[in-house]
Amino acid sequence: MTSPTPQDLDALIDIVGEKGLMQADHGDGSGGDDLVPYETCVRYGAGKAAFVVRPANSQETSRVLAYCYGRGITLVPQSGNSGLVGASTPDSSGMQGVLSFDRLLETQGADASSHKQIIFDEENRSVTVGAGVRLSDLNAFLEPKGYVFPIDLGADPRIGGMIATNTGGARFLRYGDVRQNTLGVKVVLADETGTELDFMSGLRKDNTGIDWKHLFIGTTGVLGVVTEAVLNVVRLPQQSTAALLVPRDEAAVLKLLLEMEERCDSNLTAFEGMSAEAIRAAFDHVPSLRNPFPGGDIPDYVLLVELSRTWAKRDSEQSLDELMEVVLAEIWEDEEAPLENAFIGRPEEMWALRHALSEGVKHAGKLVAFDVSFRRGDLMKFRSFMAQELPEKFPNVRICDFGHVGDGGLHFNLSIPQDDPRLNDAAFIPSLREWVVKMVVEQYNGSFSAEHAIGRSNQEFYDSYTPNKVKELAAQIKDVLSPGDLGDVKLG
């Protein structure tokens, strides 16, 4: 790793212009830009940037990567900086540059001369976007046209970061993850020439060799920087209904999932699990939330199920509310019904609760968060195991989990009282994290990163749980594609 010199910064300004480069001071002691927002990420510690370079398009990105490769300067790609694994910020050396996607907002039009922010191809049901476009901006563009990019998240990332982490979200069950909705990418490699690779045909069926985009999706930018993408979009639902279901017991959760899948088909667009502790934390933190449970008594575990459709209800047909009622009645008829209770209500209220869980648990104590996944049938078994084992291994640690039961994803959150003296022991949280991940991976064949990908905070688990041969191959592939440093994640 090389520390950038004033000459390096001048060379970068030659590529991206004055407004494309931010420095802590301007190299002449004349003050400088505020780099803190680029040095700090949501969950993990702050680093120190040598500079922030903000190319406006693929060509500039290419020249920046080639230059930094030649000089041995490490660049850390940073998209919306809303990631949760510490992949998007520089380390504390002050030697790394941040490659910000702030200005990567445009994409090359079909006629190659016009650059536009978002190109919509309704017949293909796709959009072409720059990697710096925010999810909310993309959806604000699509909504009046009756479409949506169907990755449903609490956060508001930029598209490049969503691709780098292969974000999933709450409607994965119906629409899949970012990978499934990415039709093409333009990538810049960290090599001698800053190779630009254009896989932007936007075709849905194309099997003419390696499908390159998959190497860059979910690999945190370490194999190359995605600067543009073609994304699948879907019709915006015109009807939706939601219910809160209380399963009779733990085993009932999966029975309910299978019943709902059979009886509602793809009208079922979410099947989310929420623990009582997480719900309580949300109510504590967001007093405006309405408590939908009779007498305010929060059940141990609650499922949020959603049905939706892209057409407006016709007079001749059942509404989705009616469908939900019919389906729940059918399930209830069974003597051994997996259902204890059900509440049909306003979807917005239920989703407000669901989306408040994340903020809630952050304020319930010292949060130790895991983004894990299982085969669907193992998720509830892991929860039971933890409910039993955790108090013995780590007493006085509350489980306030929630997650995506429909796809096996679990946000397994642990909360420790802020005044717990164990928090003064620097080894305590690492040992807790290590044990939980060990149980996830070794006992339940799960993943230690379901939808947040790899960063500094889980590199140790990648190192431990990836077979040596796989790491060796990954290092060789990294070397083939982008021999230069892109962030701190090490695949090898």
Next chain:
Amino acid sequence: MTSPTPQDLDALIDIVGEKGLMQADHGDGSGGDDLVPYETCVRYGAGKAAFVVRPANSQETSRVLAYCYGRGITLVPQSGNSGLVGASTPDSSGMQGVLSFDRLLETQGADASSHKQIIFDEENRSVTVGAGVRLSDLNAFLEPKGYVFPIDLGADPRIGGMIATNTGGARFLRYGDVRQNTLGVKVVLADETGTELDFMSGLRKDNTGIDWKHLFIGTTGVLGVVTEAVLNVVRLPQQSTAALLVPRDEAAVLKLLLEMEERCDSNLTAFEGMSAEAIRAAFDHVPSLRNPFPGGDIPDYVLLVELSRTWAKRDSEQSLDELMEVVLAEIWEDEEAPLENAFIGRPEEMWALRHALSEGVKHAGKLVAFDVSFRRGDLMKFRSFMAQELPEKFPNVRICDFGHVGDGGLHFNLSIPQDDPRLNDAAFIPSLREWVVKMVVEQYNGSFSAEHAIGRSNQEFYDSYTPNKVKELAAQIKDVLSPGDLGDVKLG
């Protein structure tokens, strides 16, 4: 490339046993096995095999690949041998061995000691299968359980070949391709040790580095041999309805697609296009097919649309037939309705016609077939262009295409009278093929292989239309993963 010696054949027998090796003669002049079915493929010329080796599991495959790598023997992976691009058979040298999937029928059970043919995990909605299992056998296993592997094809391939070609099929619009339905693979590399890589966790969300399976899906086995897989399965539809729609004109086809997508959401499970020439060829070849058109007059272009659902119709709700009627009536209300005519009928009859097209066109003359794809909006434009240009460039060549309008895939079939003297000119068909592909790729930004992947028959197009830098990277990745020869396809 090395020609296998009698000692090599003995060494292979040591690995796979007598019944695992087939030879033209047994090395002692005592006659031998019938290798012709392994030397001949559906559409392209016959080769000559030095031997056919049929390992029973991944471990044997690993030992075979390591041995052949060490001896420089080329193996051609062959799954169901139903591919259409000449990738699964040996060349005419008589030096290549066929690696047959015939006996790759088992998979390692969760307890690692029991081997089973198909392991069903209902809660995860997945199956674990050996690569040699036939699609029809998998679905026969799943059907009584109420599930299906949703790749709908005319042929009956084995799973390994479906993965190697990333098969799409007629219900891609709703269920996606094999890639989208593959949760994991076990792969054997052609290297010194025959490295086995196990990516069989079967998780739906897992972002812990490179998602390796995607390198082996759709790359014709050249990067490694998939021996087992975890596949997504879906509920078997309990209701379905179909209609034949006659679009008002060409532009109306895409309008109809968008209308149907909005008004039927994911109940829309197929949107297939059929040309009059292809339909006529099917009627000519399969006289038992009923002609559903009034007076037998076949329209220029017909769409087969299907709606289906996983639940049985409830008394309280509209049937899918009624939904289809309502939707078509809504579309018809518009003054500029894109619809000229519509026939709702028995889905089996309509699918019988659709599935007979492929056989029909084979018998209509000398067939020159293309499996191409476009952005959805370009498919019909390409057809128009061809209807106009082809007769000028290549007179007396009939277009009898059909395809998957809903995903941009087009089986662009050309038929030449068998007695056409141009067929005596060896350069005629190659020049026709070259021109058509040039138009697809250069004029319409399409793909020259939508769902059949790469083989001998389209290698030349891969070579022409893949950028040099991409070929260079592909060759390096091939070298990292499987330096040994697996088939004749060259990615570099």
